[in-house]
Amino acid sequence: MIFDIILIACIVAAACSMPGVFLVLRRLSLQSDAISHSVLFGIVISFFLVKNFHSPLLMIGAAATGVLTVMLSEVLLKTKLVKEDASIGLVFPALFSIGVILISKYAGDIHLDTDAVLTGEIALAPFDRFVVRGVDLGPRSAWSMGLIAGVNFLFLLGFFKELKLSTFDAGLAASLGFRPHLLHYGLMIMVSITAVGAFDSVGSILVVALMIVPAATAYLLTDSLAVMIALSIGVGVVSAATGVIVAFSLDTSISGTMAVVCGLFFAVALFFSPRYGMVSKMIVARDRKWVFACYTLGVHLLHHEGTPEEEQESHVRHLQDDLKWAPKYAKKVVASGIRNGLLLKTGNHLRLTPLGKETVRSLMNRG
Amino acid sequence: MTKPSPSPILPLEVTDLTVAYHEKPVLWDVDCAIDEGTLLAIVGPNGAGKSTFIKACLGLIPTAAGRVKVFGKTYAVQRKRVGYVPQRESVDWDFPTHALDVVTMGRYGHLGWFMRPGKTDRDMAMDALEKVGMAEFARRQISQLSGGQQQRVFLARALVQDADLYFMDEPFSGVDAATERSIIQLLQELRSKGKTVIVVHHDLQTLKEYFDWCMLLNVRRIALGPVDEVLTKENLHRAYGGRSAFLRS
Amino acid sequence: MIDFDYTLTTVVLGGALVGLLSGVFGVYALLRKQSLLGDTIAHAALPGIALVFLILRVKHPLALTLGAMVAGWLGTMTIPAVVNRSRIKPDTIMAVVLAVFFGLGLTLLSVIQKLPTANQAGLTKFLYGNASTMLRQDVHVMAAFTIISVCAVLLFWKEFKIATFDADYARSLGLPVRWLDMVLLSLIVVAITVGLQTVGVVLMSAMLVAPAAAARQWTNRMEIMALLSALFGMGASISGALLSSSITNLPTGPSTVCIITLFFLISILFAPNRGLLWQWIRRRSRHGEITQARLLEELYWLEQNHEPRSHYHEVRSLQAVNHERIDRYLDTLVRQGWIERSGAGGIRLTSVGLRQVETTHAEMEGKELL
Numbered sequence: 001m002i003f004d005i006i007l008i009a010c011i012v013a014a015a016c017s018m019p020g021v022f023l024v025l026r027r028l029s030l031q032s033d034a035i036s037h038s039v040l041f042g043i044v045i046s047f048f049l050v051k052n053f054h055s056p057l058l059m060i061g062a063a064a065t066g067v068l069t070v071m072l073s074e075v076l077l078k079t080k081l082v083k084e085d086a087s088i089g090l091v092f093p094a095l096f097s098i099g100v101i102l103i104s105k106y107a108g109d110i111h112l113d114t115d116a117v118l119t120g121e122i123a124l125a126p127f128d129r130f131v132v133r134g135v136d137l138g139p140r141s142a143w144s145m146g147l148i149a150g151v152n153f154l155f156l157l158g159f160f161k162e163l164k165l166s167t168f169d170a171g172l173a174a175s176l177g178f179r180p181h182l183l184h185y186g187l188m189i190m191v192s193i194t195a196v197g198a199f200d201s202v203g204s205i206l207v208v209a210l211m212i213v214p215a216a217t218a219y220l221l222t223d224s225l226a227v228m229i230a231l232s233i234g235v236g237v238v239s240a241a242t243g244v245i246v247a248f249s250l251d252t253s254i255s256g257t258m259a260v261v262c263g264l265f266f267a268v269a270l271f272f273s274p275r276y277g278m279v280s281k282m283i284v285a286r287d288r289k290w291v292f293a294c295y296t297l298g299v300h301l302l303h304h305e306g307t308p309e310e311e312q313e314s315h316v317r318h319l320q321d322d323l324k325w326a327p328k329y330a331k332k333v334v335a336s337g338i339r340n341g342l343l344l345k346t347g348n349h350l351r352l353t354p355l356g357k358e359t360v361r362s363l364m365n366r367g
Numbered sequence: 368m369t370k371p372s373p374s375p376i377l378p379l380e381v382t383d384l385t386v387a388y389h390e391k392p393v394l395w396d397v398d399c400a401i402d403e404g405t406l407l408a409i410v411g412p413n414g415a416g417k418s419t420f421i422k423a424c425l426g427l428i429p430t431a432a433g434r435v436k437v438f439g440k441t442y443a444v445q446r447k448r449v450g451y452v453p454q455r456e457s458v459d460w461d462f463p464t465h466a467l468d469v470v471t472m473g474r475y476g477h478l479g480w481f482m483r484p485g486k487t488d489r490d491m492a493m494d495a496l497e498k499v500g501m502a503e504f505a506r507r508q509i510s511q512l513s514g515g516q517q518q519r520v521f522l523a524r525a526l527v528q529d530a531d532l533y534f535m536d537e538p539f540s541g542v543d544a545a546t547e548r549s550i551i552q553l554l555q556e557l558r559s560k561g562k563t564v565i566v567v568h569h570d571l572q573t574l575k576e577y578f579d580w581c582m583l584l585n586v587r588r589i590a591l592g593p594v595d596e597v598l599t600k601e602n603l604h605r606a607y608g609g610r611s612a613f614l615r616s
Numbered sequence: 617m618i619d620f621d622y623t624l625t626t627v628v629l630g631g632a633l634v635g636l637l638s639g640v641f642g643v644y645a646l647l648r649k650q651s652l653l654g655d656t657i658a659h660a661a662l663p664g665i666a667l668v669f670l671i672l673r674v675k676h677p678l679a680l681t682l683g684a685m686v687a688g689w690l691g692t693m694t695i696p697a698v699v700n701r702s703r704i705k706p707d708t709i710m711a712v713v714l715a716v717f718f719g720l721g722l723t724l725l726s727v728i729q730k731l732p733t734a735n736q737a738g739l740t741k742f743l744y745g746n747a748s749t750m751l752r753q754d755v756h757v758m759a760a761f762t763i764i765s766v767c768a769v770l771l772f773w774k775e776f777k778i779a780t781f782d783a784d785y786a787r788s789l790g791l792p793v794r795w796l797d798m799v800l801l802s803l804i805v806v807a808i809t810v811g812l813q814t815v816g817v818v819l820m821s822a823m824l825v826a827p828a829a830a831a832r833q834w835t836n837r838m839e840i841m842a843l844l845s846a847l848f849g850m851g852a853s854i855s856g857a858l859l860s861s862s863i864t865n866l867p868t869g870p871s872t873v874c875i876i877t878l879f880f881l882i883s884i885l886f887a888p889n890r891g892l893l894w895q896w897i898r899r900r901s902r903h904g905e906i907t908q909a910r911l912l913e914e915l916y917w918l919e920q921n922h923e924p925r926s927h928y929h930e931v932r933s934l935q936a937v938n939h940e941r942i943d944r945y946l947d948t949l950v951r952q953g954w955i956e957r958s959g960a961g962g963i964r965l966t967s968v969g970l971r972q973v974e975t976t977h978a979e980m981e982g983k984e985l986l
Contacts, residue, residue, distance in 0.1 A: 093822030209715035259719020
């Protein structure tokens with residue numbers, strides 16, 4: 001059974017990370033939170049209409065609610081009575097609340113409890129089999145999520161260049177006739193359908209974890225869109241599988257543990273990504289700081305070269321009095337300048353070497 | 368004027384000011400010394416570091432190197448002698464407050480912690496609004512003011528600080544011609560009272576008419592002096608590059 | 617059912633405190649465009665609650681609130697720390713903190729549920745909120761935090777206000793804006809944590825946004841906005857708590873959110889001046905005024921260009937407006953005495969109307985001269 005759960009978890013993670021990449025790139029990450037909450041309203045209402053949890057109508061209704069959320073937020077924003085953040089923050093809690101109230105009032109009719117709304121029930125998913133003419137084809141949710149993952153993949157494949165362009169330059173995309181608004185809604189539908197599909201397994205809040213966290217991890221590792229998509233699927237799948245295994249061995253909540261594992265991967269990338277990690281950034285920044293301080297000194301010296309006050313301006317003491325550098329810091333800057341062949345020090349006076357002059361001049365021309 | 372003589376205490380004395388964002392220089396080794404009673408314009412192309420210069424003088428952003436002296440001491444000490452007009456776009460004008468209230472904020476620096484602005488503060492604010500011709504709009508919600516009126520409110524807020532040195536970041540942006548004239552009149556009045564006013568400006572056409580001194584800036588200080596001396600073809604070319612021909616015409 | 621002496625007063629008191637705090641601090645969250653931050657903070661608080669319980673094994677209200685506060689505060693501080701030091705954007709890290717902290721909270725809760733001895737039943741109330749399980753000692757803790765927070769706001773009112781409105785200017789006046797921001801953010805964390813028990817982690821952010829957004833529509837003064845917001849928050853919170861304690865199976869958080877959303881809708885529709893209804897009426901009347909002014913203007917020019925001056929003009933010769941509705945506007949002008957009709961359906965300016973047009977012209981010239 002654990003293999004079925006791992007399988008389902010991996011498929012859910014893969015389906016979620018595809019729209020997640022674009023949410024992260026378009027700075028819409030919190031829309032996933034909004035949509036994953038408000039689809040509950042759609043699920044409950046559609047369930048009252050069709051009385052069946054496996055009907056495709058349920059999917060359509062729920063997805064429509066996701067789009068409705070986005071539209072309502074836009075309508076609120078257009079009134080100019082609230083700002084963007086509030087327009088999002090007002091709509092989804094209201095829809096979600098109605099959903100939760102309906103579930104708790106009609107708990108007997110709906111086979112959902114209010115806790116499962118938040119956590120999902122992936123442990124129960126393998127018991128619901130997809131049986132065709134007596135042949136057991138595996139867990140039903142593996143198939144349904146697989147279908148959603150496939151649709152997401154086709155959407156990405158079909159509109160790859162449009163999505164790429166409208167994500168990185170909405171203005172240019174519009175002028176080329178790509179209609180970014182339409183694509184935006186396409187993406188929101190994709191997020192909604194995925195959120196509905198994943199709802200059973202991981203619940204409304206952890207959908208956010210599977211959509212955003214792997215994509216954010218991938219964003220720290222690469223600059224290429226295609227690689228980012230692949231990486232985020234990979235990270236999502238690995239975190240999901242690890243999460244399930246850890247949850248089983250510690251006997252903890254599966255979806256919660258998956259989210260924590262996603263978070264751990266993110267933290268590792270955040271600190272140790274070769275190019276964008278905090279550690280490597282700190283090292284680069286520290287190096288650059290000294291180089292920049294050297295240049296600052298160089299510009300200063302060049303600026304006053306040949307002027308009557310050169311004598312005073314090039315004095316070592318001047319670095320403390322007028323550049324406001326601490327003595328230790330100033331000493332280090334001067335030492336690094338001399339080491340790199342940019343500066344010469346005679347007595348207490350500093351002078352640029354020919355190499356130093358050339359470097360500073362070319363820098364200033366660029367600036 | 369590159370190096371001040373040590374005797375008089377200058378309103379503003381900046382030496383070797385360097386500011387960088389992420390190690391990219393925005394201002395490089397800028398020196399300047401401004402005499403009392405000067406109406407100075409800072410001009411230069413977009414991204415030249417004009418606003419940055421003001422913000423660095425006010426200690427709003429960290430500096431990589433350099434020293435700023437206001438009336439001979441650091442800004443932190445002389446804060447009460449300095450007034451500031453930020454860019455109009457820097458605030459949300461839909462904020463729930465009215466013009467008088469915004470102007471009263473200019474008194475906060477004098478009030479100290481826990482103290483509420485009292486009647487004297489409100490009277491001062493009202494006087495300042497009167498001075499900028501906005502008295503009748505005192506209770507008007509700030510989003511219902513025109514761009515020029517909003518700028519006047521900001522100006523009144525700086526006036527109420529009762530300072531000796533003023534920094535103004537683009538006080539003419541987005542204002543109508545009438546407001547522009549009345550603002551410059553006010554600035555000239557301040558100067559005749561011996562106050563020093565430093566203004567970020569971007570219109571070279573009106574420079575000569577409005578200001579007596581000018582600093583041409585493009586990351587480095589290109590020139591500083593009386594407007595006529597600064598606005599030479601060579602200086603403009605150094606500041607604006609190829610665009611200067613267009614600007615001169 | 618409700619025990620009127622104890623439960624009811626507890627619920628009302630608790631609801632009032634939650635509403636008051638979230639109302640007041642929601643104003644800051646809204647004006648600083650940090651509405652969604654509340655969502656992150658609330659979710660991030662969950663592991664703090666769970667961890668404290670896991671350590672103490674009892675539901676000590678002060679300890680649980682402090683745990684929530686520390687976790688919420690940690691989650692909040694992660695946001696600027698990551699944004700300033702990496703390429704991750706604010707919305708992304710907010711979603712990451714929200715989901716991962718909440719996941720950790722759920723994981724810890726699942727551990728707690730498996731403890732044999734623990735009295736864990738009341739912990740899930742932190743998800744959706746449950747006012748009816750509130751005890752008097754919970755209310756005491758909430759009251760203590762409310763008093764501290766409200767005092768802080770009253771003391772630092774002008775500092776918080778200027779730091780919210782114009783941070784750069786505040787800094788130029790010498791105010792420690794970074795420190796003020798930090799204190800304010802911590803107070804928002806406090807407000808959220810206090811509300812968790814009745815409104816719940818999941819919906820607490822709405823309690824922060826909606827009262828403030830509703831209050832904003834009724835006033836243009838921040839002082840009044842804060843008062844109104846607190847009132848709205850208290851109203852929604854008390855009625856939500858009462859509703860859920862008197863109806864079985866109705867969680868407090870969702871009912872409170874439905875009520876406060878209703879308040880918000882009423883506000884944006886019907887609030888005077890800003891409200892949509894008001895805007896619509898104003899637009900209509902302005903449209904009418906403009907049309908009337910244009911009609912007068914056109915009549916004026918027709919009379920300037922034709923001899924004799926007092927000649928009646930045919931309505932058809934007016935071009936400034938849509939002819940289908942012209943009668944309505946003409947009727948208004950006749951009522952005001954600015955134009956008169958001849959028996960044959962012609963119209964002309966009266967002497968009063970003429971003066972009106974000339975006054976308008978003079979005013980416009982005056983404006984240009986200014």
